[in-house]
Amino acid sequence: MPPSIEFYCPCLASTPHPPPPHLASSSYSFHPLHNLFFCEECDAIRCNRCVMVEVSGYYCPNCLFEVPSASVRAEKNRCARNCFMCPNCRNTLTVVPSDPPDTGAAIVNTVGEPPFFLYCNHCRWDSAEVGITFEKPTGLAAQLQKYEDSAPESLEFERLKEHYEPHLRASPSTGPAAPHSHHTHTNPITAAASSALARDIPGVGKYTPHSSSVGRNRSSRNKGNYNEVPDYRARVEIGSSNFTMGGGGETDVDLMKHLEDMSEIATLEQRWENSWMTSLQTGDLKPLRIPLHSKKSKRCPSCRHILIKPEQKAQSVRYKIKLVAANYLPAITVSLPHLYAVLAAMRKPGKTPQLSDIESTMHAGKTYSFQLSFTNPLYDPIQVRLHVQRSLPSSSMAEDGGGPSEKRRPPFSVTLPSSAFPIAAYAEAWEYEDDEEMFGVEEDDFDGGGGGRGGGREQGRGRTKTIGILERRANVTVIGGEVAISKEARGNIKFNMLVSYTYRSDDSEPSEEQSTPSRAQVQNREPEMKTFSFYTAIDLGTIIPREEHKSDAMEY
Amino acid sequence: MQPPIYYSKAEYIETDTGNKVSRRATIAGPQNIILGGKTIISSGAIIRGDLRRTGPGHAVVISLGRYCLVGESCVMRPPYKTYRGNFNYYPMKIGDHVHIGANTIVEAAQIGNHVEIGRNCVIGKFTIIKDCAKIADNTFVPPNTVIPALSLFAGSPGHFVEDLPESTQEMVEAMAKQYYTRFQPDPNEPTPAPRR
Numbered sequence: 137m138p139p140s141i142e143f144y145c146p147c148l149a150s151t152p153h154p155p156p157p158h159l160a161s162s163s164y165s166f167h168p169l170h171n172l173f174f175c176e177e178c179d180a181i182r183c184n185r186c187v188m189v190e191v192s193g194y195y196c197p198n199c200l201f202e203v204p205s206a207s208v209r210a211e212k213n214r215c216a217r218n219c220f221m222c223p224n225c226r227n228t229l230t231v232v233p234s235d236p237p238d239t240g241a242a243i244v245n246t247v248g249e250p251p252f253f254l255y256c257n258h259c260r261w262d263s264a265e266v267g268i269t270f271e272k273p274t275g276l277a278a279q280l281q282k283y284e285d286s287a288p289e290s291l292e293f294e295r296l297k298e299h300y301e302p303h304l305r306a307s308p309s310t311g312p313a314a315p316h317s318h319h320t321h322t323n324p325i326t327a328a329a330s331s332a333l334a335r336d337i338p339g340v341g342k343y344t345p346h347s348s349s350v351g352r353n354r355s356s357r358n359k360g361n362y363n364e365v366p367d368y369r370a371r372v373e374i375g376s377s378n379f380t381m382g383g384g385g386e387t388d389v390d391l392m393k394h395l396e397d398m399s400e401i402a403t404l405e406q407r408w409e410n411s412w413m414t415s416l417q418t419g420d421l422k423p424l425r426i427p428l429h430s431k432k433s434k435r436c437p438s439c440r441h442i443l444i445k446p447e448q449k450a451q452s453v454r455y456k457i458k459l460v461a462a463n464y465l466p467a468i469t470v471s472l473p474h475l476y477a478v479l480a481a482m483r484k485p486g487k488t489p490q491l492s493d494i495e496s497t498m499h500a501g502k503t504y505s506f507q508l509s510f511t512n513p514l515y516d517p518i519q520v521r522l523h524v525q526r527s528l529p530s531s532s533m534a535e536d537g538g539g540p541s542e543k544r545r546p547p548f549s550v551t552l553p554s555s556a557f558p559i560a561a562y563a564e565a566w567e568y569e570d571d572e573e574m575f576g577v578e579e580d581d582f583d584g585g586g587g588g589r590g591g592g593r594e595q596g597r598g599r600t601k602t603i604g605i606l607e608r609r610a611n612v613t614v615i616g617g618e619v620a621i622s623k624e625a626r627g628n629i630k631f632n633m634l635v636s637y638t639y640r641s642d643d644s645e646p647s648e649e650q651s652t653p654s655r656a657q658v659q660n661r662e663p664e665m666k667t668f669s670f671y672t673a674i675d676l677g678t679i680i681p682r683e684e685h686k687s688d689a690m691e692y
Numbered sequence: 693m694q695p696p697i698y699y700s701k702a703e704y705i706e707t708d709t710g711n712k713v714s715r716r717a718t719i720a721g722p723q724n725i726i727l728g729g730k731t732i733i734s735s736g737a738i739i740r741g742d743l744r745r746t747g748p749g750h751a752v753v754i755s756l757g758r759y760c761l762v763g764e765s766c767v768m769r770p771p772y773k774t775y776r777g778n779f780n781y782y783p784m785k786i787g788d789h790v791h792i793g794a795n796t797i798v799e800a801a802q803i804g805n806h807v808e809i810g811r812n813c814v815i816g817k818f819t820i821i822k823d824c825a826k827i828a829d830n831t832f833v834p835p836n837t838v839i840p841a842l843s844l845f846a847g848s849p850g851h852f853v854e855d856l857p858e859s860t861q862e863m864v865e866a867m868a869k870q871y872y873t874r875f876q877p878d879p880n881e882p883t884p885a886p887r888r
Contacts, residue, residue, distance in 0.1 A: 452841070
């Protein structure tokens with residue numbers, strides 16, 4: 137694993153400080169920079185776990201038809217054109233005609249001979265096996281949907297909907313979810329369903345997501361209404377004999393008893409794609425209409441401003457609104473210069489460098505330098521200050537380390553330049569420079585000695601200067617740091633780092649001007665200067681324990 | 693920040709538009725192949741430009757955009773089918789910033805921009821891959837599959853795994869450009885090759 141860096145989204149924590157990086161749970165709070173969003177209104181990082189997701193359009197992933205949302209419901213969220221999924225291997229099925237009769241070779245029917253059936257050209261499954269053939273090669277989805285809709289569960293569901301429909305229409309609309317709610321799917325139907333569940337099954341209430349204050353208010357307000365709904369009587373009794381295939385009843389037990397071949401039972405994955413419970417037998421699998429995909433727009437969970445809004449066209453990869461963190465926060469890459477030295481050495485005798493060989497070359501008891509390269513995405517220069525979160529003499533390290541003496545000392549210590557350092561502004565022009573010589577000349581005189589790029593330079597510099605600004609070019613600044621690994625250390629060198637950067641906000645983000653009064657606290661001496669801080673987790677790689685430890689471990 | 697990838701200057705031919713083509717790659721029917729510029733064809737790759745549509749005149753069989761990479765030992769050949777009794781090859785169009793991993797076989801009809809295809813994949817005949825899609829390593833994509841934009845496909849047969857992040861386009865573009873910059877002749881090479 138090459139060294140990596142991930143960015144912190146504070147949505148899961150109650151404090152602004154991230155959990156210690158070696159805890160397994162911390163990985164849920166850290167994300168690669170390109171997966172994060174940035175809300176300008178709240179001045180905060182947002183991640184995929186905390187944003188509110190709304191569907192902005194549906195399309196079929198096979199025929200790429202954009203399905204209007206009105207017909208999505210009628211077509212049961214599946215493609216109503218000629219797109220089918222193989223129930224056996226999930227590949228797309230093709231419509232094939234039967235073999236033409238041998239005698240009349242002259243009659244060339246362009247569409248082929250009926251009956252038509254669906255054929256998988258990956259696993260060779262065909263729908264004739266399960267007795268599904270078609271007279272015409274068109275409109276197959278409608279025929280299949282008819283079959284789907286006649287399933288007892290489907291009919292039951294329709295009846296349930298009919299039963300509750302007048303009540304839902306009568307009940308006052310709950311309106312859009314409250315601004316601070318994380319539950320994006322609160323609509324009258326789910327609210328009714330969950331509160332009905334909470335009422336009918338004791339103990340469920342406290343596990344439903346609506347136990348938040350918002351949900352409670354709503355359900356208590358509506359409670360009176362639900363009691364007025366007349367009782368619903370199921371058309372089919374659960375567990376009745378004609379219905380239990382795959383439902384875990386006697387028939388299934390019977391089937392299992394006489395099972396001779398494992399492949400007779402469909403795998404969970406094969407049954408999972410079905411809307412309704414189906415037979416356990418592989419022989420009963422039916423072709424499936426392909427489930428639709430959706431394009432999603434994303435909103436900030438606290439201020440509801442849109443962070444992502446895709447273009448209407450399904451296959452367009454452009455966005456009308458796209459507030460991604462990569463456009464606001466400096467991108468950081470981590471590298472270990474000694475790895476490149478190893479690489480260069482390996483290359484000399486004519487071997488091809490293999491990344492796997494250099495996976496972990498951090499030995500316990502030694503000191504290594506590492507480099508952080510910051511790239512400024514803003515059109516203004518920024519000042520960056522780094523601060524390493526001291527890792528607490530923690531439990532988990534000691535647990536897998538064993539010895540009690542290890543508890544007191546942190547396994548490694550990180551040194552980074554403590555003073556702020558500048559990164560030049562991003563300029564469009566640099567994008568067009570494909571010649572790499574151009575990079576060097578820009579601002580080489582800042583710390584002297586541009587030198588050639590690549591392994592040689594990093595080696596040479598590593599010896600003369602390891603901490604501080606190593607290089608400045610265009611909108612990139614390279615910072616050197618050092619990590620001293622203690623003799624007893626093991627595990628990964630992983631630490632949290634707080635990055636604070638100060639920027640001028642006047643012309644780069646004009647939309648923020650309205651919101652400046654509310655953000656007065658972040659403004660220091662000059663009215664335009666602002667500071668934004670975020671946490672990152674850096675993983676430099678695995679420490680190779682000392683030899684004696686290694687042999688110890690072997691004995692165990 | 694990543695280290696350069698050195699190649700032997702003797703092995704690669706660099707064109708005026710910055711394409712770098714290995715002499716160890718097999719390029720059949722080069723008159724039917726278009727490279728957009730700054731595209732790298734690695735050693736051992738086989739590109740079948742000779743499998744052209746029957747009929748008179750000039751035919752483009754395989755076209756690649758800018759900043760593409762055809763990995764080591766890849767096979768790129770146009771898809772074919774028999775339509776109304778006539779056997780024919782059909783052209784293959786590949787967009788910009790498309791990386792194809794080593795040992796992958798591609799018979800797609802169309803590959804959009806900013807697509808990443810992993811190693812050891814098979815991309816079946818007439819596959820259509822939309823923009824910013826990604827095919828994981830060791831994926832088998834059956835013939836006639838459509839891979840929608842911004843989706844990750846994996847498995848055998850390849851199927852949809854997840855949506856890719858919104859910034860995929862920028863990331864792939866940066867990666868492809870950086871790869872081209874990193875891919876440079878070995879400065880320590882003892883004998884510079886005679887230019888042809």
